[in-house]
Amino acid sequence: MILYGPIANVALSRPGTTPEEIQQAASIQVKMLIDTGAYKTVIDRGIAEALGLEPIRFEEMSGISHVPEECPVFLLSVAIGLTDGSRTSTLIFTSEMIGMTTPPTPRPFNGLLGRDFLRHVRLDYDGQAGHCDIIGNLPADIPRHHGGRQGHKVKRRSQRDARRKSRK
Numbered sequence: 001m002i003l004y005g006p007i008a009n010v011a012l013s014r015p016g017t018t019p020e021e022i023q024q025a026a027s028i029q030v031k032m033l034i035d036t037g038a039y040k041t042v043i044d045r046g047i048a049e050a051l052g053l054e055p056i057r058f059e060e061m062s063g064i065s066h067v068p069e070e071c072p073v074f075l076l077s078v079a080i081g082l083t084d085g086s087r088t089s090t091l092i093f094t095s096e097m098i099g100m101t102t103p104p105t106p107r108p109f110n111g112l113l114g115r116d117f118l119r120h121v122r123l124d125y126d127g128q129a130g131h132c133d134i135i136g137n138l139p140a141d142i143p144r145h146h147g148g149r150q151g152h153k154v155k156r157r158s159q160r161d162a163r164r165k166s167r168k
Helices: 019-024 045-050 150-167
Strands: 007-013 027-034 042-044 057-062 068-084 087-100 111-113 121-126 131-136 144-146
Touching (some): 042 045, 045 068
Antiparallel strands (some): 121 131
């Protein structure tokens, strides 16, 4: 049995210049593994190609096999939900991502959220529940859009607090 770490749901789209353009663009919903060991964010190359993106350059990368390979680098916009105190918001940003070939073994995720993204947020990981909250810790120049799922996060936080109390 193979166990994976926390997985985040994100929307990937062509890069836009404003948050409104990013939200209106065609996007692909994917699951990405939160990987504190990955230096850069990596996606399945086919996702960028499905969005009609061309590489902005190529970069040599070594994955788990430690065999260097020339990989395309794509510029994508990313929308991801995060918590900020008791509020839930959506972070939308544009970033370079490495396009890797999909391994032959099926996985429940399409990429890795690496430290180039994670350096902007704080993670609250509940290992027993297998749940991870991404908490906003971002500079003011990165746009956020506050969502309407606030009640869902408050409910989940109160459930988590109740579990913690019951463990003590």
